[in-house]
Amino acid sequence: MESIGRHAAGPAVRDIQLRLADLGHSCSDDEPAEFGSVTEAAVRAFQQQRGLTADGLVGPDTWRALVEAGRSLGDRRLYLTDPMLRGDDVKELQRRLNRLGFDAGYEDGVFGPQTAEAVRDFELNAGLRVDGIAGREVIEAVRRLHRQHQSAAAATVREREALRRAPRRPSLAGARILVDPGHGPDEPGFDGPGGVREHHISWQIANRLAGRLLARGVNVTLSRGPQTTPSKSERARLANDEQVDLILSIHLNGADSHAAHGTAAYYFGDGEFESEAGRELAELAVGAIVEQIGSLHCRCHPSASALLRESRAPAVIVEPGFLTHPQEGRRLQQSRFQDGIAEALTEAVTTFLTDERALAAAG
Template identity: 40%
Template structure:
């Protein structure tokens, strides 16, 4: 079990009112924070992305709620504030303001590719002994430069920085999009090529999903592997970054021949070109059917 999975299990153990929440460093994280954000958003108090992190935006939303109900404005979410929010019966089944805003943005061009910073995160897992993800990232960096973008590699050597540091660098770099690449993690999906975007049972990133939808068909076409589909995930690199973000698993649960192919130079180049073509497609206006449905 990786640290990201363990962190999700710990966070899932909290329910709203289990503990007192407030703005601090390090921030409170967990399902209780996500539930709070969802309720505040549903009531019209903009807590932003429902990422389960009690940051400044959530703090502002809490204070605005407290101000509107003539409560003590201290940003502290104890039993009194939880009960006050619950009394208003927020319609939590409706999309949050953050999702609606992002959905509106997803109807237009994904990004202006020329000059945009694209963060590239080559993750490395035990199964990726040859560090294929780094080879893909380097090829992708070159491909994006040819498209006029400015790649930001979040790892350039064999040492893998902590995920918090990679997230910090992506956010600080003002990246317009983030591409995370992992080889061999086996994210519990079907065999083949897969893309992941931020999502939970109650919320998701429309822009992240659209980026994944732009890349996935290019992966399948270039690699010739089965289409393992698009999947929502709430891993940190997708949840805590502020830009549209996807995680690419180019070859999940492949056979021995496929494993041999992965260490060939052409494999990294093919994956990189597929991702670059997907990013280029993402930079164009949304297809008419997506513009109507998002």
Template identity: 35%
Template structure:
């Protein structure tokens, strides 16, 4: 999270989520989706046992619900999609034989991008900004379209709304851009049990090439709504110099497009 000393909605939400422990409540698919450390622990156990569900984000969505039912079927438990005492006991007992899910999630993401391509043809890329950066997003869209990608752009003040749109679009990558005070950074998702390997690799590549435009820019793992709530590798480019951004947005678009094209060609390191 951003360190600002203010207990705002995001900080309060994280405090509430941290109060949930696996077994303290029944977990099942509902609207709005359940969130908490107990959901993240359930996802960690399912991933450890080889039941894929995307990244471990602490949100009990469709993929988590499907993986839970799949586990219950394989374990001979009533496949009701409800994680209660019986399911938890089975999960914890079987998972003791395995290690952490890091290698499994990396393998899943490697498999997702296993077909190399010199262009971005066939890739769907979602571009987002919260207002005032239409020209920057338009420049990035043109570059990505020229490289063969199918793009969708969105302009909305709520990052969670962007995440829902990206998921509905079925994007392969999501890139957000915002101007803010503080150090510039290219952010990827980092949670308690998961760090997006594709997001991290792309973030490092982009931040390295943006040093000439934004000196000191870093690649940073964060738990921001756009990064956490999207179902694909996502980046949030947080830049602190609007003048440099306006002057060099075409150069920045070229750098981001190159990083995505190189990733499509070579996959995960």
């Protein structure tokens, strides 16, 4: 979908305003169906609340979040289907199952196989028909048995323990990694010096990274070709289908101010749950790039991007630099600079997946 922002008008804007109002973000000081400053502020507040980029634009991620936020547990039957059901009702079910001790996995609002298995386990223990469908009987039983005293961080604790116990590989050989060149020709991203587009640079860096990983025996999957632009959900689905061990998504940053520069990364987090594995991988990636190319450390941040949210494997979006910065934007186009980024990411992945990770944690 085309992003909707300031000065837009029409039924789509009115729909956005009504959805925001239902969620406690009033737009009443703007004219109905006109996207003014108040509507923009409401969109930004909603985006901040949901762990989205607070740009005031209603693009695919923000629209998806608006739709999903309108779902309450009990509004519909929840079950495993393709495409998977998404919404705040799914997230509430996951939260309640996790607190009851049934491992529904990430509280990400996506009804995937692990959530379906948790529903079946709950049905078996509750003496209900075991079909993996959260209908009226299951939801009523979950509500009756809900233990308020249990920690809301159950999924986080489980992930932390799984991360601690994860087997260490002696090398990268045999690992499965999705390398995701961000954007694509149909969604080119930021413009840099000389008119270069973000999707072109992300493709170059991703291919340099893929070459290094292949040389170490990694089974690499590229999420797109040079002329394709899959959606974030399609990229996540590919990663899940390939059962990859991790996902590295290569983007570049940009800002209205040409002074902004530095390296950052993003991992899944929505204000209530954060991926421990994703955060560790993001920190390794940023640290390695900063050391390799001498860029400014702009830290790691939680994000509810569809790619991060819908991927079952640890996933990070890495932004090695600002394409909009005059000097950094030019360096990002240089082969030597791109090689340094690819080498740094290879070392970060090696530390994350192999015995070096245990040594790093001990040191």
